[in-house]
Amino acid sequence: EAQVTQNPRYLITVTGKKLTVTCSQNMNHEYMSWYRQDPGLGLRQIYYSMNVEVTDKGDVPEGYKVSRKEKRNFPLILESPSPNQTSLYFCASSLSSGLHYGYTFGSGTRLTVV
């Protein structure tokens, strides 16, 4: 089944403790992206990658890191999480930049930083 898999689905952590949210897709998509969803703010783009070893900042990159060493994986790293990073996170992938067929999204990771 074609899909984007995020892990974990739920995570509660403490301020300052480094964490990684994994994202993997099995559709051979070039493009991958991370979004966060907050009440009243919609989906905001954190980082995106047009292909392997190519990453760029979205609208809210502060406090996050990403890497794209393989085509299928695009992990999101929070080096020192803070409470304002409590949010619902989505990974997405697509052929090219998702113009014609849109993105395929993962099921989301709900992160709570206390």
Add this chain to the structure above:
Amino acid sequence: DQQVKQNSPSLSVQEGRISILNCDYTNSMFDYFLWYKKYPAEGPTFLISISSIKDKNEDGRFTVFLNKSAKHLSLHIVPSQPGDSAVYFCAATRSNAGKSTFGDGTTLTVKP
């Protein structure tokens, strides 16, 4: 500065009637627009897209209209079904750019 806005947080319609969801944008450089549907506890799923060279695109019960001069797009669902009840996001992007900008979403409720 919110470049994509969905001014109606919620919309309620009767089953069988038309649902019209609206979206406004400010950046004239956007040339592709997409609609996504999201159910609770799931990621958004792609519905339909439209290029700025068109003013209408249809896919079954879903039609998207684009008015470039007004920087406005709308999604029409006809006829509406209870299974259409979800949050709908519009998104705008520039071709050859990696960034997509989403609106806040509109929660559609279709009553049986």
